[in-house]
Amino acid sequence: MGINHWPEGERPREKLLAFGPQTLSDAELLAIFLRVGVKGRSAVDLARDLLTSFGGLRPLMEADQVAFCAARGLGSAKYAQLQATLELSRRHLASQLARGNALTSPALVRHYLTSQLRHLGHEEFAVLFLDTQHRIIRYESLFRGTLDSASVYPRDVAKRALELGAGALILAHNHPSGVAEPSDADRRITDRLKDALGLFDIRVLDHFVVGDGEVVSFAERGWI
Structure with a gap:
């Protein structure tokens, strides 16, 4: 069953908007980033598979381009999106420091x-x-x-x-x-x-x- 058919309170995006990102699991947060799953696997299922195969969230986030793009459901577009997200986070922290x-x-x-x-x-x-x-x-x-x-x-x-x-x-x-x-x-x-x-x-x-x-x-x- 696709995420769109889940009860609204169990969908990662809706949970984030209602209760905040801190309430979501690593797999749920990653599913929002992925947006879609693959054949036979929802985005949350795929996220869980990826976390297991990479050994956790940090190894996945820090994987090099070759390893990241070789994983099922990922690719160069997702890699570019992830790197942009990480760089935005670093620049946000820098701007906070610069103000004080x-x-x-x-x-x-x-x-x-x-x-x-x-x-x-x-x-x-x-x-x-x-x-x-x-x-x-x-x-x-x-x-x-x-x-x-x-x-x-x-x-x-x-x-x-x-x-x-x-x-x-x-x-x-x-x-x-x-x-x-x-x-x-x-x-x-x-x-x-x-x-x-x-x-x-x-x-x-x-x-x-x-x-x-x-x-x-x-x-x-x-x-x-």
Whole structure:
């Protein structure tokens, strides 16, 4: 039986409009995104099949184009639609941060940095450049690859901060292993950047390490 023949209170779209998106299961939310099922399977059935085959919502959302498009009921159009949706979410978070003081919204900063870095299969080092009132100027990824004290260049970070007129910044990088615990190299990089940027009166306010479901703050650890 198609979803259109279900009782109205059980249809995902109607449930969302009546009770809010937080009341829907992963399969129901995914069914709204899919819009239609395949022969013999409703959109909700298909959503459940996909969640099972990919191992959950996150692996599905972060699947590469080849794996995503190869799945039954998906394809390049759905992949493009998903990527556009994810990018809209990231830009919405960025616009929320840009309107306020980053230090008064630590949860929003964590959420934004997680959205930018958690899904990456490689290590990436990024910076939130802030003005003297700690409002966001720009987020930029500056270094990519295995990070150690030799691969993150303080002069490049300082140069970009001066170009943007930044008075402070927040450092961030991800651990593709999923373990957010900072390494000794992470602490050395942070100390070198603090010392170099301090010469230009630019403050390093925090360094976030993004893992799988966890984000570690250097400031909270008392390391900055």
